[in-house]
Amino acid sequence: MCGVIGYYSDERDGFADIVNGLFQMQHRGQDACGVAVSDGRRLRLHKGIGYVREVFGHRPSDDFAGRLGCGHVRYPTQGGNRPENTQPHMVTTLDGGILALCSNGDIVNYWGIREWLEARGVDFEGSNDGEVLAKYIAWLHVSEGMPLVRAIRRLQDDIRGAYSAVLVTRERLFAFRDPYGVRPLSFGTDGKDWIIASETPALDIARMDFVDEVGPGEIITWDEEGMHRLPHPDIIAARRGRVDTAHCIFEHIYFSRPDSKAFGHLAYDVRKRIGAWLAETDDVEADVVVPVPDSSNAVALGYAQASGLPFEIGLIRNHYVGRTFISPEQSRRDEGVRLKFNPVREVFEGKRVVLVDDSIVRGTTSRKLARMVRGAGASEIHMRVGSPITAHSCFYGIDTPSRQELIGSRMTLDEIREHITADTLRYTTVEGLKSCVDRPEGFCFACFDGKYPIAVAEEKRMELVEAGT
Ligand code: AMP
Numbered sequence: 001m002c003g004v005i006g007y008y009s010d011e012r013d014g015f016a017d018i019v020n021g022l023f024q025m026q027h028r029g030q031d032a033c034g035v036a037v038s039d040g041r042r043l044r045l046h047k048g049i050g051y052v053r054e055v056f057g058h059r060p061s062d063d064f065a066g067r068l069g070c071g072h073v074r075y076p077t078q079g080g081n082r083p084e085n086t087q088p089h090m091v092t093t094l095d096g097g098i099l100a101l102c103s104n105g106d107i108v109n110y111w112g113i114r115e116w117l118e119a120r121g122v123d124f125e126g127s128n129d130g131e132v133l134a135k136y137i138a139w140l141h142v143s144e145g146m147p148l149v150r151a152i153r154r155l156q157d158d159i160r161g162a163y164s165a166v167l168v169t170r171e172r173l174f175a176f177r178d179p180y181g182v183r184p185l186s187f188g189t190d191g192k193d194w195i196i197a198s199e200t201p202a203l204d205i206a207r208m209d210f211v212d213e214v215g216p217g218e219i220i221t222w223d224e225e226g227m228h229r230l231p232h233p234d235i236i237a238a239r240r241g242r243v244d245t246a247h248c249i250f251e252h253i254y255f256s257r258p259d260s261k262a263f264g265h266l267a268y269d270v271r272k273r274i275g276a277w278l279a280e281t282d283d284v285e286a287d288v289v290v291p292v293p294d295s296s297n298a299v300a301l302g303y304a305q306a307s308g309l310p311f312e313i314g315l316i317r318n319h320y321v322g323r324t325f326i327s328p329e330q331s332r333r334d335e336g337v338r339l340k341f342n343p344v345r346e347v348f349e350g351k352r353v354v355l356v357d358d359s360i361v362r363g364t365t366s367r368k369l370a371r372m373v374r375g376a377g378a379s380e381i382h383m384r385v386g387s388p389i390t391a392h393s394c395f396y397g398i399d400t401p402s403r404q405e406l407i408g409s410r411m412t413l414d415e416i417r418e419h420i421t422a423d424t425l426r427y428t429t430v431e432g433l434k435s436c437v438d439r440p441e442g443f444c445f446a447c448f449d450g451k452y453p454i455a456v457a458e459e460k461r462m463e464l465v466e467a468g469t
Contacts, residue, residue: 001255001397002087002104003028003073004185006166006196008173008222013065017195019056021202022071026052027257028104028198029075032086036100037066038170043097047072047086068173068222070166072102072130077399084126088168091138098142099169101134104183104198105162106397108454113159133165149230152176152219156232160454162248162396164214166196172223179232180246180454181216182396182444184262194222199260210261216245246444246453249433250398253387254295254358265437268298273436274386274428275302275356281432282307284382284424285352290314292341292357292369299386300356309354314347314376315369337368349377355422358386361400363407366420374421383422388430388448389413396454400447 003025007014018035033055034047046060052073072087079085088100107113107129114124114132120143122135133155140151148167152174162182167174175196177185187196188208195208203210214220217232247263248255258268275298289309291300294317304311321340355373360366370381389408394400403409407416417425430448434440446452 001028001075001077001399002102003198003202004102004104004164004166004196005071005198005202006168006173006175006187007066007069007194009067009193010224011067012193013067014069014193015059015065017193017206018069018071019052020205021195021197022056022073023052024201024205024257025073025197025199028255029073031076031081032074032083033072034074034086034088034102035069035071036088036090036097036102036168037064037069038168039066040068040171043090043100043168043170045088045090045097045100047083047088049081049083049086068168068171070100070102070168070173075399076128077106077397079127079129082126085128085131087128087130089128089131089134091134093142097170099134099138099148099167101130101137101165101167103130103133103163103165104185104397105129105164105178106395107132107159107161107163108395109160129161129163130165133159133163134167137167148172148174149219149221153232156217162454164198172221174219174221175214176219177214177216179217179234180244180444181213181263182246182248182454184247184251184256184260185214186261187211187214187220194227196220199256199262201257201259204259213262213264244453245442246396247442248394248396248398249437249443249445250359250387250394250447252437253433255398258298263437263443264439270436271296271298271358271386272302272305274433275299275304276306277432277436278356278384278386278426278428279303279306282384282426284354286354286380286382287351288312288314288347289354289356290347290373292355292365293317296356296358296386299358300354303354303356303384307354312344312347314344314353314373315341316344317341337365338372341369341372343372343376345376347376348373350379351377352380352382353378354382354384356384356386359390360385360407360416360420360427361390362405363416363419366422370421380423381421383417383420383425385425385427388427388433388445389416390447392447392450394447395452396444396446398447 164185188203
C-alpha cells in the first residue's frame with residue numbers, strides 16, 4: 001500500500017503542498033518517500049528511506065522548486081525496503097530526466113512485462129512494480145515514438161492489476177488509474193492550481209476543493225493548455241454493462257483515514273454504518289462499547305449510537321509507535337501491541353465490554369488486547385469485528401500475509417474466539433458489509449470471499465508463494 005500525490009500550477013512552486021500532502025498520507029506508507037519536481041525545464045528527484053519529516057524535514061536544495069511534480073509514500077508490497085525500490089521512479093535519457101512516475105497498487109503480470117522489457121535491453125534497478133510502469137511507458141514513448149497518452153492507454157491494455165498513478169514530465173502532469181479503479185485517486189483545485197492525491201485530506205491541507213475522482217481507466221493531463229480528461233473507451237462501454245469497477249473495500253474498513261472520501265463515500269460514514277449494522281444484528285448484553293483506536297473508533301461509535309450503550313475510550317494509544325502489523329517478526333509484533341495500547345482500568349473494572357476492532361488478520365492484536373482488557377478488570381469480552389473473516393490474500397496492493405498466516409483461513413469461528421480468548425466473537429458478514437455501501441457490486445471483497453476480479457497470473461501466485469506472502 002502506498003500514497004501518491006501530484007501537483008500542477010502554471011507558475012507557483014508546489015514543493016510545500018506536495019510534502020504537506022505526503023505528510024497527511026503518512027499512514028499509507030512509512031518506509032520511504034520521494035518527490036520529483038519540474039520547474040518547466042528540468043526534472044529533479046529526491047527520495048529516501050524514512051518518514052516524510054525525516055526525508056523532507058528540509059528542502060533538498062534551494063533550487064528544488066517546481067510548478068509541477070509528484071510524490072510518494074511507500075509501504076512495500078512488491079520489492080523490499082531498499083533505496084532502488086523507492087518512488088518516484090525517474091527515467092533519464094542523455095538530455096536528463098524525461099519522466100518520473102509514482103504509483104499505488106500492485107500489478108499481477110509484473111514478470112511478464114518486466115521480461116518483455118528486459119528482452120529489449122531495458123535494465124531494472126529494483127523489483128518494484130512502479131519501476132515497470134515507468135519503464136514500460138518510457139520504452140513505448142522513446143523507442144516507439146508513441147505520444148505519452150497513447151503509451152499510457154497501451155499500458156492500461158497490457159498491464160493487469162491495481163495502479164493509481166501520477167506521472168510528471170518537464171512540462172506536463174498525468175494522472176491515471178487501472179480500468180477497475182481498485183485504489184483511490186482524487187483531484188481538486190483552488191481555481192488556479194491542482195492537486196491529485198490518493199486521499200482527500202491531501203487536498204484539504206492545500207485548501208483545494210475536491211473536484212472529482214480520476215475515473216477508472218481514465219487519463220487526465222495538465223499542461224499550459226489546461227486540464228484534459230480522457231475517459232477509458234471500455235469504461236464508457238461499461239455503462240452499458242460490460243466492464244465493472246473493483247474498488248477496494250478494505251480502504252474503507254482500515255486503510256484510508258476516516259476523513260477521506262473515496263469511491264463516492266466518506267470512510268467515516270461507512271465505518272459508522274458498519275458499527276450500526278453490527279449493533280442492529282446483535283443481541284449481546286453488555287455495559288460499554290470500547291474501540292481499538294484509531295481505525296475502529298467510528299465503527300464503535302456507530303455501534304454505541306445504534307445500541308444505546310455508552311461509548312468509552314478504554315484503550316489509550318501511543319501515537320509514536322508505528323502500525324504493529326508492520327513489524328516483520330512475531331515477537332516484535334507482540335511487544336508492539338503492549339507498547340501501543342494501555343488500558344484505562346476505571347473504564348473496564350467489572351464491566352461487560354463490547355470490544356470493537358476493524359479486522360482480525362493474524363489474530364495477534366486481538367489476543368493480546370483481550371488479555372489486557374481482562375487484566376484491567378473486564379468481566380466479559382464481546383469482540384465485534386468491523387469486517388468479514390479475512391481468509392484470502394490480497395494481490396492488488398494491501399499487504400495481507402500468506403493464507404497460512406491468516407487466522408481466518410486456518411480456524412473456525414469458535415476456534416478463533418477461543419484463540420483470542422473472547423467470551424463471544426462476531427464478524428460483519430459480507431452481505432452486511434455490502435449493505436453499508438451504495439452499489440456494492442462495484443467493490444472488491446476478494447480478501448473476504450476469495451472472488452478475485454482481476455485474474456492473478458500464475459507467475460505472480462508462484463512468486464508470492466515462494467516469498468511466503
Ligand atoms: P493482527 O490480527 O494482529 O494481524 O492485526 C490486526 C490489526 O492490524 C487490525 O486491528 C488492523 O487495525 C490492522 N491491520 C489490518 N490489516 C492491515 C494491513 N494490511 N496493514 C497494517 N495493519 C493492518
